[in-house]
């Protein structure tokens with residue numbers, strides 16, 4: 319079996335394929351090709367797409383697309399039950415569609431399938447994901463002067479606070495919540511955490527100013543792929559006034575920053591060891 323071919327990186331929300339696996343115990347089906355974006359089991363930042371699949375005139379409701387992996391022995395592991403990291407050798411990497419309410423008799427491997435993602439929810443999640451990345455770049459820029467030592471840099475050349483401190487990222491419709499650990503190791507790396515907490519409101523204003531400038535300038539955004547399957551490396555690329563930025567990303571994105579009316583963040587440091595950045599996107603009318 320080949321890894322699932324995926325069309326979500328170019329923004330597709332519909333597709334056709336052949337049913338390859340029907341697992342009634344796990345209530346999932348696998349199709350050879352899909353437009354559904356699956357939630358990643360190792361870094362579950364963007365939720366999986368929902369939607370529907372039609373097989374032989376039957377309509378199956380997909381509650382969420384998830385990763386699945388088939389072992390050499392033919393064992394199918396789904397979502398959080400996958401015992402290895404994505405892309406590990408010895409496994410075939412697949413997109414599985416969780417079916418609400420069980421899989422009807424008559425749906426069997428070999429049948430043709432027509433797939434349709436909930437396009438409105440996808441668009442909102444794509445806006446949330448692009449907003450999340452832009453906010454993280456603006457955060458790095460707004461904190462750049464707080465570093466007392468050389469450290470690695472982000473795609474805009476600013477000290478990589480995001481890469482060093484981000485411990486979780488949760489994307490939802492038109493927004494995201496990111497958590498950053500501000501602990502001993504960050505201070506040892508040269509980050510001035512006292513200076514940060516003393517200037518939190520000013521930093522937040524700087525981020526929002528930067529985001530407004532980027533949106534006013536406009537720019538194209540896209541997902542670049544190295545191949546057609548779910549395991550091929552994917553990179554988010556976005557045109558900003560300072561040049562094109564890019565970093566590895568498994569999610570979906572808007573095609574153009576004109577899709578946003580605004581993106582704003584709020585910073586919460588009520589636990590001094592944990593920065594919570596909440597990002598809110600307003601879609602363009």
Ligand SMILES: [Zn+2]
Pocket residue numbers: 447451554566567568569
């Ligand atoms: Zn991403």
